[in-house]
Amino acid sequence: MSGRAKFVVVFFKELRETLRDKRALGMVLLFVLMYPMLVGGVLQQQISRALKPEKEGIELTVIGAARAPTLMAQLKQKNVNITTAGPMTEEAITALLRTQKTAAVLRLSDSYVDDYRSMRPARVELWYDSASDNGRKVGDIEHVLRSYGNTIAGARLLAHGVSPATLHPVQLQKYDTGTSASRSASVIGTMLGMFFIPAFFFCLSTAVDSTAGERERRSLEVLLAQPAHTRDLVMGKWLAASCVSIVGLTLELCIAHAVLKYLPLEEIGMSWRLSWLDLLYVCVVSLTLPLFAAALEIALSINARTFKEAQTTASFAIMLPIVPVIVVPMLNLNTATWMYLVPVLSHQTLLREMAKGQAVGLLPFVLTFGASLVLALLCVAFTQRRMQSDRYLMSL
Template sequence: MSAKFLVVFKKEFRESLRDKRSLGLLALFTLMYPVLLGILLHQWIDRATKPEREGIVLAVIGGAQAPTLMAQLKQKNVTIHDTPPLGEAAIGELLRARKAAAVLRLPGKYATDYAAMRPARIELWYDSSTEQDGRRDIEEVLNAYATNIASARLLAHGVSPAALSPVQVQRYDTGTTAARSAGIIGGILGFLFFPAFICGLSAAVDSTAGERERRSLEVLMAQPVRTWELVTGKWLAAASLAIVGITFELMLAHAILSWMPLEEIGMTWRVSWGRLLLVCVASVPLSLFAAGMQIAVAMNARSFKEAQSVLSIVMLVPMLPGLAVSMLELKTASWMYLVPMLSNQTLLRETAKGGDIGVLPFVLTFLCSALAAWAAVAFAAWRMKSERYVLAV
């Protein structure tokens, strides 16, 4: 004979599978965040590689005065479009139409100033609201061109160009590609755990506030079953949906990150399937905590609608520690593994760095959410013993 809480679990889980709203939320949030992550990274990679594939389009006014500069720009894969003289309004319209990354205008006295070794002014026009990445490459070419001219003039006067660089700085980056990747996309990865509070929401609210509002809870409580068995069955049914949703979501995100050419933007994703499985196991208590919290809060609501309204605010609370850590730019510390939700975000970020973080972070992440889930379920079982809850007074 099955345990009574398993009977309740099967009943609630079967009803959740029949509920299109529950299944819709499960499918939506399982697919939404990984797909958005993939689209965001794809656009990032596309912008980073587009100048290399298509070149940079530069509109030049008066380029005949600086043939050496034009040749140097062409060597850097910059496509030169000779443009007749334009006013400020016409240049702005050209940039807003995105026909060129920037407009380079050489005034009429550029050649005279250059020949007289006076500062020759060059105007670089761009629109920051529709700015393209190629503008920075153009500035680098202009700076290199100016440096070469200065060095040649110093040599012509018998002065070594090294006199302009009394100190030479050499930079050595000891950060690994995996660590840099985890730091950049760590904030994005943190949102992958938010569906743990969404996938089982509908089932948790419907099995508590919904059943009480429909007066079907009274019939269920009239059966020879204890309150903790009722709560445990409902809790496991809601948590099961969350566990399934967040597990598939993490696997889908892992597949997308492993497939994308992150090396094009100086990143890498070296999380193995074994490590990902450990992260998924450590995330199971987070779903249990989310479902327990939702059932405990929904029991104190007078109606189904009130429960949904309150939970929409309460669900934001677990996200606050992660946002605070991100805004304050705090370094990873042991206490972060003791806070539900934040512990999962920290664990995934540190795992993505590729180093050996040991077993303790996984254990702490698992236990902190498990203890919080137990406390929420214990409160819900105690609350269900009250006649005021059953009668909604």
């Protein structure tokens, strides 16, 4: 047989064994569904939180509500449900807030009416629990209180013949040029990297079993004794593991894209405008990431004597590409060319820039595709040289 035929035989042999392994297929199915559902669940929770106050209103407990009927009317106009209460101690207010039955407690001082009539600052206390999930609701209540105070101040100035504009010598007008797509990419930019991390887990079982697993079962020695070049063995095992990862990553990206398209992101001021054609470009560029993932895991597993040892080593090693994906967004760095040279980070950056609806250019695609391919070939070359060494053969 020719060298090409031997390589194909090894490829189909490893692929057939992988398809028989229910554990490997179960891992692929788990990660195909887990990350898209996880991101979708997080975004759906944010959407639900944004819509809940609009549908149900904001629950507010007011102590001394009769002292400010105009304020109470303005709060009700802003969809705030008011529950009146009698005098309460600080401990009682704290206990009430911990029950999560009310977003905040508004307490008007006993001297509120006298201070208001005398044009002195009328004291209003707003009690809330910053550790709860009512931060947005409390912010809405504060906005109503500020608007109410500004309205009273303007009316008092007019009563004294002074224009309310005197309090605002500078008028600030803000214009937001950011699109919903760019806001979406900025908010969920960190999440996008999660879609590419499973590429390392899809091929983990296949890569470890075809190297350290066969070494532990003493079948690798038999393979090396066959009339086949080491290059054919390495290429066959590498591409078989890569094939599993490519299929898993492609399915995962398609499911993630469908989930983001389905979610009503417009309710939280965002959108997902990536088209299926754009996703096809991303999938093509991402073909080299599974190649690198499989090559790296095979290069690490080839030196392990047992399946468990190889799995532990590879599991720790594949955490390295995850570090830049987490650290770089935390540093709030601007997009730079060097980011497209780091696997996983390059894919995250490319997908984020495409999601913004901006013209990315050809260079990021080339660097993203080429960086992972070069690293994959280096790992394959290392594995081939390692298997050809006399020291390695003697250790079998």
